[in-house]
Amino acid sequence: MHTLQQSVKEFKNKLNGWPGTLVAVTKTHPVALLEEAYSIGLRDFGENKVQELSAKAETLPQDIRWHMIGHLQSNKVKFIAPFVHLIHTIDSESLIKEIHKQGLVHNRVIEGLLQIHIAEEEHKFGLKPEALHTLLAEEVLAHYPMLRIRGLMGMATYTDDQAQIQKEFNGLQALWQTCKANYAMANDWDTLSMGMSGDYALAISAGTTHIRVGSAIFGERNYQPK
């Protein structure tokens, strides 16, 4: 039998000593599977729905680092604000404002990433690079100190064209570096989140610091939540 422990070990072997953070994407999987993942040492879990994330966090150990990787509506920030480790999907000023507000309510600085639209598909969320430059040039983040942005997140086009994916990841890496070099608000950025089961190797070769991997570790999901 192929156990979860074996899958995780095999997957980590493929990473070949890569020093970054593996976010284990546990969306749609039952709490029992997360408990098993926890028991073999995984601590960074990614979920894409607020309700599911909160429900799981309530029953699982406190030292899990919960990553919100799905589209986040402002009115739901309050449910994860007390404990979320990193929100990967910040893509509007209204969301920035609400996260700051909930940080005040819960007296904690909430950490997150700005999601950038790098794919060709129109439906993917994220700020356009021009909007990111404006946000940083105008020092918008300075008004919201209870949110600490640590870097950028992106999702590549869903395609078999490896060169296309590599180009998009390299582009996001370059954008991240440009921001770090040119904007005071971005000088200390240390996080770049890109790469999933199908394209993590390309993300690593583009210098990502975080990968978000579900099916390559846990197998196929029963449904593909949007």
Ligand SMILES: *Cc1c(COP(=O)(O)O)cnc(C)c1O
């Ligand atoms: C589901 C999801 C992942 C993981 O997808 P896999 O292909 O199963 O590795 C990564 N990032 C985001 C934003 C997701 O929604």
